[in-house]
Amino acid sequence: MQSMNVNGVAIEDTFAEAFGMRATAIVITGPDAKWARQAAISMTGFATSVIGCGCEAAIDVEMDPAETPDGRPGCRVMMFAVSTEELQKQLQNRVGQCVLTAPGSACFAGLDGETQLKLGAAIRYFGDGWQISKKLGGRHYWRIPVMDGEFLCEATTGLTKGAVGGGNLLLLAGSSEKALRAAEAAVVAIGKVRGAIMPFPGGIVRSGSKIGGKYKGMIASTNDAFAPILRGVIASALDADTNAVLEIVIDGENSDAVAAAMKAGIKAVTDLGSEMGASRITAGNYGGKLGKFHYHLKDLLP
Amino acid sequence: MSALTFTLRAQPPERLDLSPLVPRSLAGMAKRDMEKIRLGISKHALTVGDLFSVAGNDADQLVFEGGSDRFDCVGSGLDEGSIRVVGNVGAQAGRKMTGGALTIEGDAGPHAGSAMRGGRLEIGGDAGDRLGGPLTGEMAGMAGGVLVVRGRAGDCAGDRMRRGLIAVLKGSGDYAGCRMIAGTLAIAGEVGKLPGYLMRRGSILLDRSPRRLSPSFVKSGSPDLVFAALVDRHLIADGISRKPLLGGVVGRYGGDNAVLGKGEIIFSVAERDR
Structure with a gap:
């Protein structure tokens, strides 16, 4: 495959193939940044892939007190799923179990949308009749008495049908240490892009998958073409110098956010250089027939 | 367009019901017709014209001067x-x-x-x-x-x-x-x-x-x-x-x-x- 070279890092002339998804966002605040973050981390735990978790979710950005509705530190959490029903179910369960329960938390809409998902409007029943409905400045809140005071939760949050899931970068390196260093640099850079999340652990996937497998019922199985220990045994996508591959998977509020995130990731990896990090960047696709969104790496060069 | 302005000529001699003077009712109405609107609630039947001088043409914004x-x-x-x-x-x-x-x-x-x-x-x-x-x-x-x-x-x-x-x-x-x-x-x-x-x-x-x-x-x-x-x-x-x-x-x-x-x-x- 043809490739370009930036700072010693080869960038293959290929594209990432991504899919349309439903997404929502909420803002979680807490008495301090630590507890706001803790509620968000709990809520987005076990939300790496829609294949097994029902949704993909992560913290989009941490917010200063000046940016949040109640003037306390907070986090914007984004959540992606394949259907509106599943997104509603996941949102309700996760906010109910992880945000309502976290000390001092409050929860607000994080996205404007024509369609609304129930947030406090579903959780209010926890109040057992003592919940209080409040409308202020065109927004609707529920206040639910809890043991440390009150859980305040906006009634609804917006849904977007224009979200994109599955933007990705594959970072190929001579050692797992170099691959991890490159991936970490990409995660830091992409973390600053608003409206894009990386749902996998710490933003990084080591077990990239292909569709299907030899065993009946497997939706996905190991991406053998990118597994270094199978190089030579099967038709491998890896060259002789590659001993580790890590993937960054990106979900975005819209297509622009995914493109901006991939661009930021490529820049971080090429800035690091091939000596310290990845020697090659490529991307995963299914031949272009399955996903509506294609991100060509050559268009995203730094 | 300037705000439709009703300037009070003198203190009204009786209580008035000003509910007819809202933008929706006055939209597109000629000034002549506006002045005939009855506001007084006694037998004297005071009208807009008796009480106010009317100026301006934007019925979406009403102003009562006085x-x-x-x-x-x-x-x-x-x-x-x-x-x-x-x-x-x-x-x-x-x-x-x-x-x-x-x-x-x-x-x-x-x-x-x-x-x-x-x-x-x-x-x-x-x-x-x-x-x-x-x-x-x-x-x-x-x-x-x-x-x-x-x-x-x-x-x-x-x-x-x-x-x-x-x-x-x-x-x-x-x-x-x-x-x-x-x-x-x-x-x-x-x-x-x-x-x-x-x-x-x-x-x-x-x-x-x-x-x-x-x-x-x-x-x-x-x-x-x-x-x-x-x-x-x-x-x-x-x-x-x-x-x-x-x-x-x-x-x-x-x-x-x-x-x-x-x-x-x-x-x-x-x-x-x-």
Whole structure:
């Protein structure tokens, strides 16, 4: 495959193939940044892939007190799923179990949308009749008495049908240490892009998958073409110098956010250089027939 | 286009019903026809032409240059556009309004904002008794919208209020928020006796500890309320107040336990009492 070279890092002339998804966002605040973050981390735990978790979710950005509705530190959490029903179910369960329960938390809409998902409007029943409905400045809140005071939760949050899931970068390196260093640099850079999340652990996937497998019922199985220990045994996508591959998977509020995130990731990896990090960047696709969104790496060069 | 302006020629000799003068009714109407609208409620049948000189052509913005305590029902039923009164008004200003903006630069009489359901009513001076309240025989008072009184409100402000926000900036008379069904009543300044009398649900927010509270209200501590911060920020962002009403530490009473008891009085705890 043809490739370009930036700072010693080869960038293959290929594209990432991504899919349309439903997404929502909420803002979680807490008495301090630590507890706001803790509620968000709990809520987005076990939300790496829609294949097994029902949704993909992560913290989009941490917010200063000046940016949040109640003037306390907070986090914007984004959540992606394949259907509106599943997104509603996941949102309700996760906010109910992880945000309502976290000390001092409050929860607000994080996205404007024509369609609304129930947030406090579903959780209010926890109040057992003592919940209080409040409308202020065109927004609707529920206040639910809890043991440390009150859980305040906006009634609804917006849904977007224009979200994109599955933007990705594959970072190929001579050692797992170099691959991890490159991936970490990409995660830091992409973390600053608003409206894009990386749902996998710490933003990084080591077990990239292909569709299907030899065993009946497997939706996905190991991406053998990118597994270094199978190089030579099967038709491998890896060259002789590659001993580790890590993937960054990106979900975005819209297509622009995914493109901006991939661009930021490529820049971080090429800035690091091939000596310290990845020697090659490529991307995963299914031949272009399955996903509506294609991100060509050559268009995203730094 | 300039605002359609009604300039008062002289103090009216009798009480007037100004409810016909709202943007929706006047849209597209010729000035000649406007002047024939009857406003007087006695046998004298005073008309717009008898009382005002009319200028301007934008019926979406009405201005009354000069007001009077005899101006009843100003902006009653308002649903769109704006009305501004440079002066005082009488009873029932903005009654049953559902949208638009009504601004009264002077004082308003009793029942201002009575049973309003939407829009914004702003009173620069004082308001009379039963602010936002229902007329005799009606079941509910204010049911939506925003009502701001920059001066003082009379007795029974927010009577039977069901939804929406009332903010009073210089205190109120007795029985503020009496018989409230729900909604939010915020008052800065001294309130009279028995605020929240017979309230079922809803929130009364005060910038100081209430004196002379009904014994059927019970103390419910000094909880940490995100809602208090949200209200404070909203009042400032919406241009209603310049400083936080509740501040950092609040106290709370639950009541009125003589009725349903799901209402609350949240008040700012003064620095010296913390």
